[in-house]
Amino acid sequence: MTQLQSIDRLSLNQITTDKWSLKEAVDGCLRAEVPWIALWRHKIEEIGLKDSKRIIQDAGIKVSSICRGGMFPAATELERQKRIDDNRRAIDEAAELGTDVLVLVCGPAPDKDLVAARKMVADGIEQLVPYAKERGVKLGIEPLHPMYAAERSVIVSLAHANDIADQYAPDEVGVIVDVFHVWWDPDLFRQITRAKGRILGYHVSDWIVPTPDLLMGRGMMGDGVINLRPIRLAVEEAGYNGPIEVEIFNQQIWDTPGDEVLALMKERYIQHV
Amino acid sequence: MTQLQSIDRLSLNQITTDKWSLKEAVDGCLRAEVPWIALWRHKIEEIGLKDSKRIIQDAGIKVSSICRGGMFPAATELERQKRIDDNRRAIDEAAELGTDVLVLVCGPAPDKDLVAARKMVADGIEQLVPYAKERGVKLGIEPLHPMYAAERSVIVSLAHANDIADQYAPDEVGVIVDVFHVWWDPDLFRQITRAKGRILGYHVSDWIVPTPDLLMGRGMMGDGVINLRPIRLAVEEAGYNGPIEVEIFNQQIWDTPGDEVLALMKERYIQHV
Numbered sequence: 001m002t003q004l005q006s007i008d009r010l011s012l013n014q015i016t017t018d019k020w021s022l023k024e025a026v027d028g029c030l031r032a033e034v035p036w037i038a039l040w041r042h043k044i045e046e047i048g049l050k051d052s053k054r055i056i057q058d059a060g061i062k063v064s065s066i067c068r069g070g071m072f073p074a075a076t077e078l079e080r081q082k083r084i085d086d087n088r089r090a091i092d093e094a095a096e097l098g099t100d101v102l103v104l105v106c107g108p109a110p111d112k113d114l115v116a117a118r119k120m121v122a123d124g125i126e127q128l129v130p131y132a133k134e135r136g137v138k139l140g141i142e143p144l145h146p147m148y149a150a151e152r153s154v155i156v157s158l159a160h161a162n163d164i165a166d167q168y169a170p171d172e173v174g175v176i177v178d179v180f181h182v183w184w185d186p187d188l189f190r191q192i193t194r195a196k197g198r199i200l201g202y203h204v205s206d207w208i209v210p211t212p213d214l215l216m217g218r219g220m221m222g223d224g225v226i227n228l229r230p231i232r233l234a235v236e237e238a239g240y241n242g243p244i245e246v247e248i249f250n251q252q253i254w255d256t257p258g259d260e261v262l263a264l265m266k267e268r269y270i271q272h273v
Numbered sequence: 274m275t276q277l278q279s280i281d282r283l284s285l286n287q288i289t290t291d292k293w294s295l296k297e298a299v300d301g302c303l304r305a306e307v308p309w310i311a312l313w314r315h316k317i318e319e320i321g322l323k324d325s326k327r328i329i330q331d332a333g334i335k336v337s338s339i340c341r342g343g344m345f346p347a348a349t350e351l352e353r354q355k356r357i358d359d360n361r362r363a364i365d366e367a368a369e370l371g372t373d374v375l376v377l378v379c380g381p382a383p384d385k386d387l388v389a390a391r392k393m394v395a396d397g398i399e400q401l402v403p404y405a406k407e408r409g410v411k412l413g414i415e416p417l418h419p420m421y422a423a424e425r426s427v428i429v430s431l432a433h434a435n436d437i438a439d440q441y442a443p444d445e446v447g448v449i450v451d452v453f454h455v456w457w458d459p460d461l462f463r464q465i466t467r468a469k470g471r472i473l474g475y476h477v478s479d480w481i482v483p484t485p486d487l488l489m490g491r492g493m494m495g496d497g498v499i500n501l502r503p504i505r506l507a508v509e510e511a512g513y514n515g516p517i518e519v520e521i522f523n524q525q526i527w528d529t530p531g532d533e534v535l536a537l538m539k540e541r542y543i544q545h546v
Contacts, residue, residue, distance in 0.1 A: 112500035118459065147420040149457035150482045150498045160459045184422035186391065186433045209423045211487055225423045227385040 002233065003270065010269050011036030011064040013203065013247035014043055017258040022052055024258065026059045032262040036064045036243040038103075044093060053096055063099040064243035065140065065176075065201050066090060071107035072124030073117035073154065080120060083107075087128050095135040101200045102132065103140050103176055106155040108148075117154045122164055129172050140200035141165055142176035145184075147214055158182050158191035165198055174198035177235055178247065180205045180218050183226045192234045199240035204228060204273050205248045218248045220264060222272040232273055244273060275506065276543065283542050284309030284337040286476065286520035287316055290531040295325055297531065299332045305535040309337045309516040311376075317366060326369055336372040337516035338413065338449075338474050339363060344380035345397030346390035346427065353393060356380075360401050368408040374473045375405065376413050376449055379428040381421075390427045395437055402445050413473035414438055415449035418457075420487055431455050431464035438471055447471035450508055451520065453478045453491050456499045465507045472513035477501060477546050478521045491521045494541040501545050517546060 012034050014025050022043045029037050037056075044052045044066075056063060069090040074080045087102075094102045104125070109117030125139060132139055141161040144153035155161055161175040175195050180203070182188055192199070206224030211217040221228055232244070246265050253261055285307050287298050295316045302310050310329075317325045317339075329336060342363040347353045360375075367375045377398070382390030398412060405412055414434040417426035428434055434448040448468050453476070455461055465472070479497030484490040494501055505517070519538050526534055 109498070112498055114457075114459075114500070145419065146457040147418065147484070147487070150480050150484065156457050157459065184387075184419040184429050186387075186430065207423050211420070211423065214420070214484055214487060214490075217487075225382070225385055227387070 004273055007033070007266055007269060008035060009242065009244045010034050010266065011038050011243040011245040012262065012265070013038040013067070013245040014040045015067070016246055016248045016253065016265070017261055018254045020258050022047060023055050026055050026061055028258045028262055029061055030059055031259065032266060034262060034266070036062045036245075038064045038067055038245045038247070039097060040067050041090060041093065044097075049093055049096055056097055062243070063097050064245055065099055065101040065103050066094040066097065067103045068105045069102045069128075069139070070104035070153070073107045073109050073120040075110040080124070084124060084127050087124070088131055091128065091132045091135055091137045094137045100136055100138055101140050102137050103142050103201065105142055105144065106153045108151050109154055114149075114154055118160075121155060125164060125173060129168060133172055138171060138200055139173045140176040141173065142178060142201075143181055145181040157185060157187075158195065159187055162191055162194050165195070170198040174200035176201040176203065177231070178203035178205075179226050179228060179231055180207060183207060183231070188231070189234050192231070192238050196238040199235055199238055201242065201245060202232065202235050202240055203245045203247045204232075204269075205246065216249050216251050218250050220248060220250075220253065221246070221268040228272050244269070277546055280306070280539055280542060281308060282515065282517045283307050283539065284311050284516040284518040285535065285538070286311040286340070286518040287313045288340070289519055289521045289526065289538070290534055291527045293531050295320060296328050299328050299334055301531045301535055302334055303332055304532065305539060307535060307539070309335045309518075311337045311340055311518045311520070312370060313340050314363060314366065317370075322366055322369055329370055335516070336370050337518055338372055338374040338376050339367040339370065340376045341378045342375045342401075342412070343377035343426070346380045346382050346393040348383040353397070357397060357400050360397070361404055364401070364405045364408055364410045367410045373409055373411055374413050375410050376415050376474065378415055378417065379426045381424050382427055387422075387427055391433075394428060398437060398446060402441060406445055411444060411473050412446045413449040414446065415451060415474075416454055418454040430458060430460075431468065432460055435464055435467050438468070443471040447473035449474040449476065450504070451476035451478075452499050452501060452504055453480060456480060456504070461504070462507050465504070465511050469511040472508055472511055474515065474518060475505065475508050475513055476518045476520045477505075477542075478519065489522050489524050491523050493521060493523075493526065493537060494519070495545040505546055517542070
């Protein structure tokens with residue numbers, strides 16, 4: 001199977017080096033010649049949008065996505081509207097920082113009603129689309145692993161993300177394929193094919209065994225059980241040839257010096273992705 | 274919505290009171306007037322099949338299921354055959370102990386190949402069906418939560434369990450619906466309807482938030498976010514009116530005296546199931 005020949009498409013999702021500030025992460029990417037970065041909003045907030053933009057532009061690094069918008073469901077109409085307003089700010093930030101992808105982590109239900117919460121997600125996306133489109137930003141629905149259904153996202157399958165995305169033009173709403181969230185799905189390859197033309201991001205990491213923790217249990221590519229290459233090839237077959245983000249929540253990796261993490265990430269990217 | 278009016282269908286899945294031996298669990302059920310029990314094979318093994326059978330018969334308690342067969346995928350043909358042999362013993366135990374349901378936890382892949390492992394599951398079930406049928410035992414495929422895909426089961430959705438079960442007569446192979454494993458699934462109610470006539474067991478617990486652990490994070494009904502009643506009603510609508518097992522892996526519950534657990538379980542069963 002076809003190995004990647006360069007790191008041209010490699011993107012550091014900033015959470016992988018969580019201890020680094022935005023500036024440190026950008027500098028780290030420059031040293032390692034990683035051409036892309038995915039920014040988290042809490043890192044942007046630390047220094048403000050203006051400085052973030054300057055750092056990105058001065059470095060000449062490309063931004064693969066902004067993480068994250070979403071979190072639509074809430075108990076009251078007022079609170080839901082606040083979330084929409086926050087999403088509009090996230091769209092502004094994406095446009096300002098030069099990426100056309102806002103990743104949506106759609107949010108958990110405020111109560112036990114999954115059906116209602118899923119409708120709030122659909123309604124929220126519907127409200128955002130015109131605003132995002134005007135600013136040249138696409139909304140990427142990232143289905144999370146079902147183990148996050150209670151705390152992070154009621155959208156937990158690529159099928160469901162596709163169902164929502166299908167209601168819009170491909171330049172309005174698409175999906176993010178993150179292997180950690182979807183690798184288990186017997187319907188995965190069919191849903192990747194179905195997402196043709198609207199995959200807006202591809203995220204890699206690994207599922208380590210034994211899995212130490214729900215949130216912090218991701219591993220570096222090659223350290224776990226996910227057969228990564230067929231998934232990348234399927235995503236490419238479905239028309240996606242954009243940046244590939246490495247997104248790892250793992251305390252051991254967070255505790256490792258960032259330059260070492262990037263070196264390992266580059267090596268594993270070629271070997272396993 | 275319709276509340277249950279009695280505990281006639283309530284079954285103690287033995288793992289809920291993990292510190293109790295089989296004899297202690299049966300005695301606990303008698304004291305609490307819980308009419309059903311689901312037995313785990315490691316508890317049967319502690320005292321042997323003969324004594325287990327005597328205890329069950331003397332108590333006049335009904336056995337809702339034996340947990341568990343399955344674990345089909347393995348790296349070698351020899352090992353896979355050993356697993357089949359072990360499943361035959363599990364079928365014998367089920368028949369001997371007076372239940373017609375063997376719960377299948379299908380097992381993880383021995384490598385990174387989920388497709389191959391899923392075929393091993395299908396092949397294993399195919400091999401077992403005639404043996405089970407002769408002994409009056411039905412095979413209940415229990416889809417596990419996708420977070421167990423790497424370590425416990427490559428069958429992680431009710432849709433997939435239905436796909437396999439559909440290839441057999443309803444008195445040969447069916448499915449087990451465990452709320453903890455399937456509650457997140459946007460396709461849940463459709464798949465319950467699809468399973469009509471072949472639901473062989475219904476298991477309840479709850480998904481607690483924050484979720485403390487992958488394995489030990491289940492909660493008592495009512496302590497989490499699962500909207501239990503609509504699921505039971507759907508399962509009944511699909512023709513299942515058999516025992517309802519309470520199956521909880523939770524250290525705090527395991528550390529609570531069994532009689533207290535059963536008292537609480539009975540109360541929550543009426544309130545929430």
